Amino acid sequence: MAREREFFDVPRKDVSYRPVDERLKDFCAVDIPLTDAEIHEQASRCMDCGTPFCHGSSTGCPLGNVIPEMNEAVYNGQWKEALDLLLSTNVFPEFTGRICPALCEGACVLGTIRPAVNICKIELAVIEEGYRRGYVHALPCGVRKPERVAVVGSGPAGLACAQVLNRSGYNVTVFEKDAKPGGLLRYGIPDFKLEKRVIDQRVDLMAQEGVDFQCNVNVGDDISYKYLHDRYDAIVLAGGASVPRDLAVPGRELGGIHFAMEFLTQQNREVCGEPEWGPDIDAAGKKVVVIGGGDTGSDCIGTARRQGATEVVQLEIMPKPPAERSESTPWPQWPLMLRESSSHKEGAVRRWNVDTTGFSGEGGVVKQVQCVEVEWAFDEAAGRLCPMRVDGSEFTVDADLVLIAMGFVAPTRNDLVEALGIAKDPRGFISRDERHMTSVEGVFVTGDMRNGASLVVRAIGDGMQTARNVMAHLSAKC
Numbered sequence: 339m340a341r342e343r344e345f346f347d348v349p350r351k352d353v354s355y356r357p358v359d360e361r362l363k364d365f366c367a368v369d370i371p372l373t374d375a376e377i378h379e380q381a382s383r384c385m386d387c388g389t390p391f392c393h394g395s396s397t398g399c400p401l402g403n404v405i406p407e408m409n410e411a412v413y414n415g416q417w418k419e420a421l422d423l424l425l426s427t428n429v430f431p432e433f434t435g436r437i438c439p440a441l442c443e444g445a446c447v448l449g450t451i452r453p454a455v456n457i458c459k460i461e462l463a464v465i466e467e468g469y470r471r472g473y474v475h476a477l478p479c480g481v482r483k484p485e486r487v488a489v490v491g492s493g494p495a496g497l498a499c500a501q502v503l504n505r506s507g508y509n510v511t512v513f514e515k516d517a518k519p520g521g522l523l524r525y526g527i528p529d530f531k532l533e534k535r536v537i538d539q540r541v542d543l544m545a546q547e548g549v550d551f552q553c554n555v556n557v558g559d560d561i562s563y564k565y566l567h568d569r570y571d572a573i574v575l576a577g578g579a580s581v582p583r584d585l586a587v588p589g590r591e592l593g594g595i596h597f598a599m600e601f602l603t604q605q606n607r608e609v610c611g612e613p614e615w616g617p618d619i620d621a622a623g624k625k626v627v628v629i630g631g632g633d634t635g636s637d638c639i640g641t642a643r644r645q646g647a648t649e650v651v652q653l654e655i656m657p658k659p660p661a662e663r664s665e666s667t668p669w670p671q672w673p674l675m676l677r678e679s680s681s682h683k684e685g686a687v688r689r690w691n692v693d694t695t696g697f698s699g700e701g702g703v704v705k706q707v708q709c710v711e712v713e714w715a716f717d718e719a720a721g722r723l724c725p726m727r728v729d730g731s732e733f734t735v736d737a738d739l740v741l742i743a744m745g746f747v748a749p750t751r752n753d754l755v756e757a758l759g760i761a762k763d764p765r766g767f768i769s770r771d772e773r774h775m776t777s778v779e780g781v782f783v784t785g786d787m788r789n790g791a792s793l794v795v796r797a798i799g800d801g802m803q804t805a806r807n808v809m810a811h812l813s814a815k816c
């Protein structure tokens with residue numbers, strides 16, 4: 339190990355963003371990647387600590403990425419070695435390197451005394467260098483197995499599952515109800531975070547390697563379980579969790595109030611050049627209120643700003659997190675702390691501890707959001723902290739467009755699931771056993787459809803594990 343105390347001397351460097359004025363004129367990626375020299379310097383900060391919590395799947399990376407060794411290889415300029423290590427645990431680092439919140443960095447040992455190693459952007463540099471140098475290319479499978487697997491849904495979980503199965507020689511068909519593969523990567527997450535060319539590049543490779551993508555096919559509607567059962571030896575459900583949480587308050591029926599995904603999908607389809615779809619939602623010249631403080635809400639802010647919103651207010655019912663790691667989430671846990679996305683930096687008023695009590699409007703269209711401040715206090719009856727409305731704290735926010743981004747409460751509806759009577763858990767998500775198999779023999783489930791709305795890195799990890807379980811199941815049947 340050539341490095342000794344770089345972590346003392348070299349500061350962490352994060353990616354910078356294109357200037358706000360410039361980036362608001364387009365939907366292209368906002369990040370300015372670190373240079374090769376900067377990546378080399380950032381890799382030098384890794385302490386190669388004895389017990390790397392960053393790659394422990396319970397505390398750090400859910401995929402178990404082999405991070406210190408990858409950092410060492412990058413530091414030594416061994417890009418091929420770094421890439422091989424990375425791809426041994428993560429089939430799609432070009433997605434995680436761009437949009438993963440970097441759970442690994444929350445568990446980085448250096449993070450106890452200095453800012454953590456910039457693992458996420460080192461990962462991105464490794465895969466991008468791999469593409470540039472031609473190390474990443476189609477690897478057509480030599481020997482094909484006779485078994486066929488149908489994967490229903492092409493989000494990160496379905497794609498990861500298909501990738502592992504196909505590379506292992508199984509014949510994989512991915513059915514997708516939308517026009518193009520990618521799931522939320524394509525139709526939820528905006529291009530300014532993840533350009534669609536990145537998804538196309540990977541999907542093209544998978545197709546060259548033999549994965550059969552059948553888009554515009556709604557399984558359970560266009561094709562039945564019998565159709566799949568007659569043709570495939572296993573079925574993997576990877577349909578995501580797309581049922582949004584609604585806000586049952588007076589005035590909800592007014593025009594101009596939409597779920598975030600209606601808004602984001604419409605814009606993503608426009609950027610992709612796909613035909614118009616759904617209600618025409620346009621933030622241009624409007625006062626926009628986003629209800630919900632998570633990733634989806636943040637993506638609504640960036641999209642609304644690009645469409646020309648005059649002002650954007652984001653309301654969150656939870657308290658404002660502390661600027662530094664909260665004591666409630668000590669290292670190596672993922673730190674609860676205030677985070678500011680590139681979209682927040684583009685201009686939005688963020689308010690915390692705010693509950694929405696109603697909407698009022700004119701001519702059937704929303705004009706104001708009624709709100710009240712809350713305090714979080716322990717509720718004996720509920721046995722947990724609950725928001726308590728503060729008397730006299732009522733206020734209103736002007737709004738021409740309201741976007742509800744309050745999370746997702748149920749798996750994407752699928753008539754096949756209903757027709758087969760596949761068992762669900764108490765939350766309403768699809769149940770599975772330790773083999774990831776549902777209550778119906780040979781039908782598996784993976785990703786958000788089982789786990790509830792989560793993260794891309796978790797969907798990828800779950801999809802990879804489901805693939806291994808499908809292989810074990812099919813091998814046992816032979």
Ligand SMILES: Cc1cc2nc3c(=O)[nH]c(=O)nc-3n(C[C@H](O)[C@H](O)[C@H](O)COP(=O)(O)OP(=O)(O)OC[C@H]3O[C@@H](n4cnc5c(N)ncnc54)[C@H](O)[C@@H]3O)c2cc1C
Nearest residue numbers: 491493494495515521522557577578785786792793794797
């Ligand atoms: C706006 C938004 C922003 C996000 N940003 C981030 C982020 O920055 N970082 C991060 O880590 N996570 C983020 N997430 C979460 C992440 O996108 C999801 O956790 C992840 O995509 C789940 O993957 P999945 O494959 O399980 O499901 P999905 O990505 O939802 O994919 C499911 C796919 O199944 C298809 N499908 C459903 N039913 C059928 C059917 N009957 N027949 C055929 N196809 C079907 C759907 O059309 C879809 O393509 C974000 C989520 C949203 C909504």
Ligand code: SF4
Nearest residue numbers: 399434438441442458
């Ligand atoms: S996938 Fe996410 S958690 Fe895992 S190493 Fe990459 S950035 Fe970290």
